[in-house]
Amino acid sequence: xxxxxxxxxxxxxxxxDQEVRWCPGCGDYSILAALQMLLPDLGVxxxxxxxxxxxxxxARFPYYMSTYGLHSIHGRAPAIxxxxxxxxxxxxxxxxxxxxxxxxxxxxxxxxxLRRNVRMTILxxxxxxxxxxxxxxxPTSEVAKVTKSTPFGSLDTPFNPVSLALGAEASFVxxxxxxxxxxxxxxxxxxxxxxxAAFVEVYQNCNVFNDGAFEKITGREHxxxxxxxxxxxxxxxxxxxxxxxxxxxxxxxxxxVEASTVGDAALLVHDESRxxxxxxxxxxxxxxxxxxxxxxxxxxxxxxxxxxAEMSRQIAVAQERxxxxxxxxxxxxxxxxSVE
Amino acid sequence: xxxxxxPRHHAEPxxxxxxxxxxxxxxxxxxxxTGDRFTETSALFGNDLATFPDFPAEIRAPAGTLAxxxxxQVQISDHDILTPGDxxxxxxxxxxxxxxxxIGVMENGATLLVNVDAFDERSLHKAxxxxxxxxxxxxxAFTVFEVPMTSLTxxxxxxxxxxxxxxxxxxxxxxxGLLSWLYNRPVEPTxxxxxxxxxxxxxxxxxxxxxxxxxxxxxxxxELFEATYEVRPAHFDPGEYTQVTGNQALAWGLIxxxxxxGLPLFLGSYPITPASDILHELSRRKEFGVRTFQAxxxxxxxxxxxxxxxxxxxxxxxxxxxxxxxxxxxxxLAINLELSLLVVDIQRGGPSTGLPTKAEQADLLHAMYGRHxxxxxxxxxxxxxxxxxxxxIEAARLAITYRTPVILLSDGYLANGAEPWRLPDVxxxxxxxxxxxxEPNHTSADGTAEFWPYLRDEVTLARPWAPPGVPGLEHRIGxxxxxxxxxxxxxxxxxxxxxxxxxxxxxxGIAASIPPVDVDDExxxxxxxxxxxxxYGAVAAGVRRVRARGQRVAHxxxxxxxxxxxxxxxxxxxxxxxxxxEMNLGQLSRLVRSEYLVDARSxxxxxxxxxxxAEIEAAILSHLGGAE
Ligand code: SF4
Numbered sequence: 001x002x003x004x005x006x007x008x009x010x011x012x013x014x015x016x017d018q019e020v021r022w023c024p025g026c027g028d029y030s031i032l033a034a035l036q037m038l039l040p041d042l043g044v045x046x047x048x049x050x051x052x053x054x055x056x057x058x059a060r061f062p063y064y065m066s067t068y069g070l071h072s073i074h075g076r077a078p079a080i081x082x083x084x085x086x087x088x089x090x091x092x093x094x095x096x097x098x099x100x101x102x103x104x105x106x107x108x109x110x111x112x113x114l115r116r117n118v119r120m121t122i123l124x125x126x127x128x129x130x131x132x133x134x135x136x137x138x139p140t141s142e143v144a145k146v147t148k149s150t151p152f153g154s155l156d157t158p159f160n161p162v163s164l165a166l167g168a169e170a171s172f173v174x175x176x177x178x179x180x181x182x183x184x185x186x187x188x189x190x191x192x193x194x195x196x197a198a199f200v201e202v203y204q205n206c207n208v209f210n211d212g213a214f215e216k217i218t219g220r221e222h223x224x225x226x227x228x229x230x231x232x233x234x235x236x237x238x239x240x241x242x243x244x245x246x247x248x249x250x251x252x253x254x255x256x257v258e259a260s261t262v263g264d265a266a267l268l269v270h271d272e273s274r275x276x277x278x279x280x281x282x283x284x285x286x287x288x289x290x291x292x293x294x295x296x297x298x299x300x301x302x303x304x305x306x307x308x309a310e311m312s313r314q315i316a317v318a319q320e321r322x323x324x325x326x327x328x329x330x331x332x333x334x335x336x337x338s339v340e
Numbered sequence: 341x342x343x344x345x346x347p348r349h350h351a352e353p354x355x356x357x358x359x360x361x362x363x364x365x366x367x368x369x370x371x372x373x374t375g376d377r378f379t380e381t382s383a384l385f386g387n388d389l390a391t392f393p394d395f396p397a398e399i400r401a402p403a404g405t406l407a408x409x410x411x412x413q414v415q416i417s418d419h420d421i422l423t424p425g426d427x428x429x430x431x432x433x434x435x436x437x438x439x440x441x442x443i444g445v446m447e448n449g450a451t452l453l454v455n456v457d458a459f460d461e462r463s464l465h466k467a468x469x470x471x472x473x474x475x476x477x478x479x480x481a482f483t484v485f486e487v488p489m490t491s492l493t494x495x496x497x498x499x500x501x502x503x504x505x506x507x508x509x510x511x512x513x514x515x516x517g518l519l520s521w522l523y524n525r526p527v528e529p530t531x532x533x534x535x536x537x538x539x540x541x542x543x544x545x546x547x548x549x550x551x552x553x554x555x556x557x558x559x560x561x562x563e564l565f566e567a568t569y570e571v572r573p574a575h576f577d578p579g580e581y582t583q584v585t586g587n588q589a590l591a592w593g594l595i596x597x598x599x600x601x602g603l604p605l606f607l608g609s610y611p612i613t614p615a616s617d618i619l620h621e622l623s624r625r626k627e628f629g630v631r632t633f634q635a636x637x638x639x640x641x642x643x644x645x646x647x648x649x650x651x652x653x654x655x656x657x658x659x660x661x662x663x664x665x666x667x668x669x670x671x672x673l674a675i676n677l678e679l680s681l682l683v684v685d686i687q688r689g690g691p692s693t694g695l696p697t698k699a700e701q702a703d704l705l706h707a708m709y710g711r712h713x714x715x716x717x718x719x720x721x722x723x724x725x726x727x728x729x730x731x732x733i734e735a736a737r738l739a740i741t742y743r744t745p746v747i748l749l750s751d752g753y754l755a756n757g758a759e760p761w762r763l764p765d766v767x768x769x770x771x772x773x774x775x776x777x778x779e780p781n782h783t784s785a786d787g788t789a790e791f792w793p794y795l796r797d798e799v800t801l802a803r804p805w806a807p808p809g810v811p812g813l814e815h816r817i818g819x820x821x822x823x824x825x826x827x828x829x830x831x832x833x834x835x836x837x838x839x840x841x842x843x844x845x846x847x848x849g850i851a852a853s854i855p856p857v858d859v860d861d862e863x864x865x866x867x868x869x870x871x872x873x874x875x876y877g878a879v880a881a882g883v884r885r886v887r888a889r890g891q892r893v894a895h896x897x898x899x900x901x902x903x904x905x906x907x908x909x910x911x912x913x914x915x916x917x918x919x920x921x922e923m924n925l926g927q928l929s930r931l932v933r934s935e936y937l938v939d940a941r942s943x944x945x946x947x948x949x950x951x952x953x954a955e956i957e958a959a960i961l962s963h964l965g966g967a968e
Contacts, residue, residue: 016816018828047811052647055819062816063829068808070650071818072643073673079608079640083647083655086631087606091651091808109643112636311631318626325628327596327766334583335529336763337384339576 009040016066022057027178027204031125032064034184042192049092050084052077054101057132057206058125061096075106078113081120086308092192093120100130103139103159110199111168116307117196123188125178125202126161129210142289147209162284162299165199166277171304172196173280175296177203177227179218183296190298196306203290214290230283230297235267238293246286254282256293272301353524353570358417360425361523363515364442365434365455366403367396367410370512375412376758377516377533381525383583383760386573387416390877392424392950393756397613397696404466409441416523418572422877422884424757426952430522432515434458434489436467443479451483453518455511457490485564489514489555493547496554502547510544510551517555524570527556579762586725586754587614589761590684591621593732595628598654600733601740601772606653607632608644613696614752615658615686638666642683646670649679652776652807654736658684660752661703662693664710672711673819674745675843678794678803680774681745682735686755689948698948699753701873702924707747708902708931714840716847718742719901721749723876726761728754731899737772742850743802749901751923753874753950777804780812782825791815794827801846803827851903857911861894862887867964868915870940872898872928875921875951882956886964893960901928909936919943919963921956 014036022028039049049067053059055074062069072080077095085093102110102124113120129147130136136149140161144153165173172194176187184202191198203214217226228238228246237245237259245259245267259267274280280300287294319325361378365371372393379391392413401408415425427447433439435458446452454474464472473479474486493514497507513534520527531549538545559565584592598605607630609619623632631648635641642657649655659667664685674681687703689695707719718738722731728750735748780789781804793815794803806813815827823830824838859868860883871879876897883895896911898904912918912932918940920929926942933940943959945951 018816045811046814047809050808051816062818065816066814068814069816069818070647070677071816071820072646073669073819076639076643076670079635079643080647080650082633082635082640083606083608083644083649083653084651085647086633086644087604087648087653088651088808108636109640112640311633315626315629315631319629322627325595325625327599330592330595330625330628331763331766332580332582335380335384336580336582337386338580339386339578 006043006045009046011036011040013046014039014066016064018063020064021060023208025207026057027127027206028057028061028125030178030181031123031184031202031204032061034181035188036065037181038185038188042189044092048090049094051094051096052081052084053096054106055132056098056101056130058096058098058204059101075101075104076109077101078106078109078120078122082113082116082118085119086311089119089308089312095120095122097122097124098131099124099126099128099138099140099161103161103164111164114165114168114170114197114199117171117304118307119196121188121191121194121198121200123200123202124161125204127204127206127210128158128213129206131206131209135209160284161201163281166281166284166300170197170199170300171302172198172298173300174199174298175201175203177214177218177296178205179220180223187298190301194301196304216291217294218290226293228286228293228295230270230272230295230299232270232272232298234270235264236270236295237267244293246283248279252282254286256286272298274300275302353568356569356571357419358415358421358425359430359523359569359571360413360415360428361430361432361519362411362413362428362442362445363432363519364409364411364438365512366437367398367408368400368403369410369434370509371410371412371434374512374516375414377530378519378525379414379758380583381520381529382414382416382571383581384529385525386576387571388419388421388574388576388760389414389416389758390421390424391758392753394949395697404435404437404463406437406441406467409438411438411442416571418574420574422881423950423953426954432519434511434515436464436469436473439473440467440469446482448481449483451485452479453485453487453515455489455515456486457488487518487558492554492558493551496550497547500543500546500550502543506543507547507551510547513548513551514555514558517552517557518559521556521559522565522568524568527552576760577762581760581762583758584726584729584761585617585756585758586722586728586750587617587686587756588621589726590722590728590732590750591618591625593729594618594622594654594656594682594736595625595630596729596766596769597733597736597772598628598630600769601654601736601774603652603654603740603774605630605656606645606648607656607658608635608641608648609633609658610635610638610641610663612638612660612663614688614755615660615663615684617755618658618684638663639670642667642670642681646674646677646679646681649674649681650677650807652805654682654740655680656682656684658686660686660688660696661690664703664706668711671717671745672713672715675711675715675717676819676822677817678743678843679745680739680743680805682739682748683745684732684748684750687749687751689946695948697752699751699874699950700923700946700948701749701751701875702927702946703749704872704901704924704927705930707749714844716844716902717744718746718847718850718903719749720746721873721899721901722754723873723897723899725754725757725759729761729764733769734899738850740772740774741802741853742800742846743805744847749873751874774805777806777813778810792826793817794822795825796842801842801849848903851906854900854903854905856907857896857898857905859894859896859911863892865892865894866915867917867919867960868894868896868912869919869921869956869960870896870898870912870928870932871921872901875923878951878953879921879956881953882951882960885953885957886960891961891964893964898928901931904935908932912936912938912940917941917963919959921945921951921959923950
């Protein structure tokens with residue numbers, strides 16, 4: 001770790017020389033651009049930045065970054081990132097994944113990385129479809145979705161990724177979407193600052209196999225009335241001139257109401273730092289899918305011991321108590337005897 | 341049984357050159373602990389020894405049943421021995437099931453020390469005895485001593501205020517005390533050990549000590565045994581010794597290898613029998629900077645190790661058969677990434693869950709071929725418990741030098757078996773050079789310095805290892821095929837063929853760095869016994885027996901199974917007969933047959949237990965004598 005000033009960079013410095021091969025019009029382009037433009041502002045070094053991914057369209061991401069990168073196998077990126085992040089606390093570790101990669105084949109690794117709170121920034125591009133394998137339904141596809149593998153409609157109840165992450169003890173959970181660069185950058189910046197595992201769901205349009213999946217809420221003309229921005233310390237309200245708001249009913253339920261009918265004081269004030277994830281979970285359930293008013297922003301950001309740092313601490317304590325390990329002593333840790 | 345008389349003065353103990361003792365009881369009876377203690381005392385006394393813990397997969401199978409019998413076999417001797425012995429001379433049977441399960445392997449005329457208290461009708465029935473074997477003459481071929489171990493233990497513990505129920509659990513220490521007397525073992529080390537081990541549970545400590553002393557005094561006092569025995573210390577080369585199990589030696593070898601390479605050690609592992617003890621051992625050694633990670637599954641175990649390797653650590657994952665299946669995909673990725681990775685497979689009986697606590701050597705072909713695509717990797721196999729130390733260092737050397745995953749094969753028998761080990765001079769162990777890349781290695785057409793992650797070393801064909809953190813060496817690697825040199829994604833078919841050859845040649849080229857076959861051949865034998873792994877002891881002992889009969893036979897034991905030592909073909913062709921004993925259906929034999937077109941004959945055993953020296957001896961003799 002060096003103490004010299006981080007050299008200033010521009011977007012171009014973060015882009016690799018590889019030709020970007022997503023389908024024209026894919027939402028992935030805007031996410032890539034948002035991040036490449038943000039990185040020069042984060043005060044980080046290219047050589048200390050690593051992008052890891054699994055398999056899927058999103059997983060091509062590392063090839064387009066001029067950082068260190070590893071494009072691995074399906075679903076395993078959080079596990080691989082765990083080994084890297086715990087052994088190299090000096091690195092910035094980003095995991096780029098998709099809904100199939102993270103929630104289907106890699107579900108186990110995702111939930112365990114989150115509960116352990118290993119320092120990594122996980123960007124999950126959710127397009128509610130399998131793109132790379134050409135259009136099968138995914139674990140976030142809505143019920144009854146007709147795809148190549150479900151000509152009569154899918155039967156599976158989808159995951160709500162934010163609910164899932166909260167249930168997995170994540171210490172940082174946020175949602176953003178590919179149509180709003182500023183919002184993405186704000187959320188990515190917060191996720192990057194978080195000391196632990198940060199989970200960001202990015203609604204991403206797959207214009208080839210699931211075009212317009214989020215159009216009803218992220219489309220320019222719908223955003224204002226369909227996206228509920230979560231702002232820490234602020235009453236939760238949305239709609240033109242903040243017409244609508246979220247209140248908590250006496251029985252604990254969250255409900256969307258007309259703000260003027262209840263008065264500002266009755267609106268739920270967003271507190272991302274609540275230890276109890278219950279309210280964040282309730283917020284994640286406010287919308288049943290991307291056709292109802294849907295909260296975006298940081299649902300939860302709480303400080304919790306970071307896994308790799310704890311691992312290092314145990315080592316430091318052991319070394320302080322027992323001294324640095326000595327191989328000769330180790331081999332003599334059981335009973336020994338000498339033969340003359 | 342109580343007596344106030346002075347202990348009888350026995351005649352001098354009878355000298356025996358070796359003895360094989362088997363201690364058996366319920367899996368909850370502490371048989372492994374008892375065996376370990378007896379072994380350690382014997383090691384400190386200076387005997388050569390080899391152990392064979394033999395326990396069921398169930399942690400607590402129904403008490404008193406054959407399925408629940410746990411046994412520990414140890415051979416102690418006054419000379420160099422290689423195996424835990426074929427047929428035990430002494431059996432301690434804590435209950436009827438233990439007797440029934442083990443009587444078949446005992447030597448004729450063996451001594452049976454039987455806990456007679458446990459031979460009630462119910463226990464006999466549970467063990468499947470219709471009649472009491474102690475009274476129906478069925479044991480007439482043996483010398484049986486009926487010892488009321490349970491009741492005597494309860495008796496001596498009563499005075500210390502231990503309830504009979506709790507006292508019963510100390511009966512294994514009674515048995516240990518009795519064995520210690522019978523074989524003239526010093527008592528102090530065990531008394532001391534009990535004091536330390538149970539320091540936090542004074543009542544248990546007291547009960548165990550009392551039971552142990554009672555067992556010792558029982559032997560001394562009761563006129564049951566005609567003599568005691570003594571196995572004198574063995575002759576060992578001068579040096580400092582300790583006793584190790586295979587898993588312990590392997591864990592230490594990993595720590596040593598990381599030190600020799602100057603790399604941090606990372607272990608990603610999921611608990612699995614019989615590999616877990618490596619995870620346990622390494623997780624205790626934090627002062628060495630070892631990072632152990634108990635992953636959510638086998639895949640995350642290998643994945644995290646690979647991530648650590650990408651970051652510049654010695655990444656290791658440990659497992660057994662079923663876990664190796666799950667790791668295959670990530671190992672294939674490591675082959676493509678050309679990153680150093682150590683995969684340790686403690687083989688057990690398969691397929692599937694198979695025989696978790698029994699040994700087998702049936703993963704060799706999986707290690708060799710168990711991945712899709714052309715995916716070669718080096719394979720190293722340990723041959724004795726202590727050799728696991730050296731084998732771990734060698735596997736790490738290959739992984740680091742050649743930027744490749746390496747599979748290190750051990751098995752359940754080596755993992756849990758113990759033997760005396762002359763401690764190596766750690767300062768003399770050769771260093772391993774990770775040779776990290778430090779600067780760009782290529783100049784582009786326009787004259788800029790670039791880093792090409794797949795530009796290979798001309799001799800080893802290894803690619804540069806450039807962990808993140810170095811400016812100018814930023815690069816992307818992945819599971820997609822790479823362009824030779826630049827490492828960019830390439831779907832070019834001719835490039836793919838070149839890369840397949842390069843990966844293959846790199847592994848084959850390792851042969852240049854491994855020693856020639858070490859053949860034990862006294863004078864021009866006709867038959868070569870070619871073996872690998874944990875059969876070492878039995879094969880070497882079998883070969884000795886054949887030579888003791890005046891016949892000639894050669895023995896070579898392979899440590900490198902892929903690639904083979906470069907002179908293996910020549911060695912094989914020097915012998916008109918080649919016999920390959922393996923605990924599988926013929927995996928090494930298949931490999932050497934296809935590689936060298938020699939008529940290697942297979943000798944197989946897949947019973948979850950090691951070969952006996954006698955079985956190897958018989959097979960050699962039959963091949964020597966048999967007309968073609
Ligand atoms: S298939 Fe869909 S997600 Fe994949 S690159 Fe094309 S548009 Fe993007």
